[in-house]
Amino acid sequence: MDIDFPQGPRQSATRSSNGCWTCRLRRKKCDEKQPVCDTCATLLITCHNAPDKPEWMDGGPRQEEMAERIKREVKEKAHFRLRRWERHIPNDSASSDSRSDGRNPGPEQPDISSQRGADCTLLPDDARGSLGFGRSDTVLLMFYLENVLPFLFPFYRPSPLEGGKSWILEMMLSSAVVRQATLSQSSYFFSVARRTLSCEAIWDTMLAQIKETFEVLRQSLEVINVSNITEHLHGAVRILASIMQLQRFEIAVLSLDNWRAHLNAALALLEQLLYSSENAEEAGVRVLFDSLVDRLGPPTWILPSGCVQFPSAEQAAFRFSAALLIFDDIIASTVLQERPKLYEYHGSLLGAADGEPPVNLEAVVGCHNCVLRLVGEVAMLDAWKQQCRRAGSLNMMELVDLATPIKDALDKHLSLLASRPGANPNADEDILDVFRQDYWQQSRYPASQTTLVTRVWAHAALLYLSVVVSGWQPANTEVRENVGRIVELLSHEISPPAMLRTMAWPFCVAGCLAEPARESEFRGMVDALQPPSVFRTVRKALDIMEDVWRNRGAVDSMSRDLAACFRSQGDLVLLV
Incomplete structure (x- = not known):
């Protein structure tokens, strides 16, 4: 349900009739703030906010020329929008080797320094090498899948017959960004479970891993910033998933100070992903979403005959991350007393006028x-x-x-x-209940x-x-x-x-x-x-x-x- 707010932050789901001339030309909503509206400020583009109608708004060639100029400006400023967030990430370049103080970070910690600067997910598939890591990492990754993930997201139970949570394991194994974000969280909860969190060495190890995670994220973002995001769609989705993980972890464990920086970075990245296709400005949000999901495929076939398939890791990660981002954006709006940044997407992504909505918040939160x-x-x-x-x-x-x-x-x-x-439970999962531990515990x-x-x-x-x-x-x-x-x-x-x-x-x-x-x-x-x-x-x-x-x-x-x-x-x- 959408409510029309007269002379307020929202005039229409698709265009503004009283906002700045930039938003009117782009047929976007405008909150009418002076001297720069939030929409233009977020995109870092020129906000034409003069009270009088500009000469180029003539309904003819000059208006079309200005529209093309603004489209170019939106695309050209994309990397600056991400870099705004990078300024909020602790710049520990001096401590890129976080173990230089001589402390032992724990047995068999992986050395990912050679992987920095280009997350392997940003390379062509045939260029990905083997990501070696020690047994302690194997233990932590499994601890995350079996214990941390169900604790953090107890409602997230994708059907095993459609791939389940296998996309998370696939990303942890192939992506330095995702793996580091996961190890940081798993180390903390593992220490809590073993009642060793008070140990100074354990805490120092966890903080070192978090610094590693920030460094890998920063370097991966730079790869995207210096090129076109269409060349790195899969890597960008993995970065988006990692940002959402980091946000959840920091809020739950470390600090409440950085959530806005993380949220803004994720919002900027989601926008870039959605509008990465050709003719994006003319397409609706649902079309853009479905198009991106298709480009993140194709789905993986699990039988030689090709009769059964499930989503690719990137498709599943994008849907999961989009749900978290929309949810976080709504809650943030109640704190900031601002409209949700993704409000114009709610009808297209959360509605079910033509079947199942593309984003299912119930399944995630x-x-x-x-x-x-x-x-x-x-x-x-x-x-x-x-x-x-x-x-x-x-x-x-x-x-x-x-x-x-x-x-x-x-x-x-x-x-x-x-x-x-x-x-x-879904009918196609009933037969699987007998395999589950909680079935026997009657929980x-x-x-x-x-x-x-x-x-x-x-x-x-x-x-x-x-x-x-x-x-x-x-x-x-x-x-x-x-x-x-x-x-x-x-x-x-x-x-x-x-x-x-x-x-x-x-x-x-x-x-x-x-x-x-x-x-x-x-x-x-x-x-x-x-x-x-x-x-x-x-x-x-x-x-x-x-x-x-x-x-x-x-x-x-x-x-x-x-x-x-x-x-x-x-x-x-x-x-x-």
Whole structure:
């Protein structure tokens, strides 16, 4: 569902009638910011923002010439958009050999220095050499596949009969970028599991691996920057997957400071990938997405007869990374009070007007596409409200009118979800259940709980919408009911308790609006998650709640909002 926001950040899904002349010429949306709109600023192109119609906007040859000039400028500035992100990556060129201090980084650590400067995934297939690595790396890579990946993404269960997660193993074996990003994460969680994280040498080893990862990423980006991305589509997809991994790892373990740099880099890379085909400016987003997936193929045939096939590693990686990126972008918009950067893509990539949507958020983060799209709509409404408030033109009746269809859609989805049982495993996987360990342990599949998880998100979206429209009212009957239902679902219906880490954002929204009598319930849910070192985002959510609880009554109910809560401790928190 798309809401039309008059005189706000979004005029149309495809063109702007009141924005800058650059966006009008490109038939793109424009937020109408002065002196440079966000769209042009993101692309690093000239924002023609004069109040009067320029002479070249004549509907004739001069307009066509300017359109071609702007197209060239978009393409020419592509590498600069990526390099903006590189400035945020720690430049440890002086420590490119991170072991120069004499510490032993651990048994059989791989020396990838000879691979830097050109990730093997960026070379022609026949130029890829063998990537030798030691037994310790083999252990860590398997530990990641068997333990870390299911923990980080419990809903991600692609059918084994369609290749399953084999694309991840393939990328780890053939790509220095992906392998280093994976080893960094696996080393940390392996140390947690062995209770050796407090050992200084272990921690130093992990930090050294992270520096290695940044260095490999930087050098791989440079290969793309000095050439045309169409020459390195597969390598660019692997870099995109690595950036998303690094973002998740840093948020979960190390720092909350770099997520915007990582997100912006991934957004820029996704844009380059989508618009890498010929005549891209004239094509729709769905066509661009499908075209890119086709060029990342062909699918791999697994039987000589060619009767069974599954996606190539790059096709699977791109779909997975795109889902994470759209999700992160939506959550980031609630923190920044800006429209989601990929908002114009939501209808094409998350909608299902002509069958299955090309991006399935439920399969990756556990929440149905429709509800997360509505969270994005609320973020749009919040951004529109803030823009009108700054301009002194906020009309509360208009705000309510815009919010009503969002609320009606959320209520409708909740009614449907409440009457729907948990999803059953796919029919073609039933025979495989007997091979799985959890079948014998009689545990519930996380994938079967996506209906419950989506209900949590929908109730949180209603709370978010309530704050945007009516201000901060924890004692409001509907607010109390939505908080109560979230607590009930998290405490008694969703299992195991560790699933809470996948719902840090709705958990935090509910907690911030909880009344004093419920504080102990939220604290109890967090205290039950052990060890604390692998549940950092949930604990950060509790820190935010505690700050809100301490300051009850200190802030006017109409001026407090959720974005202020997310920023209450002096940093921008992305609860993913």
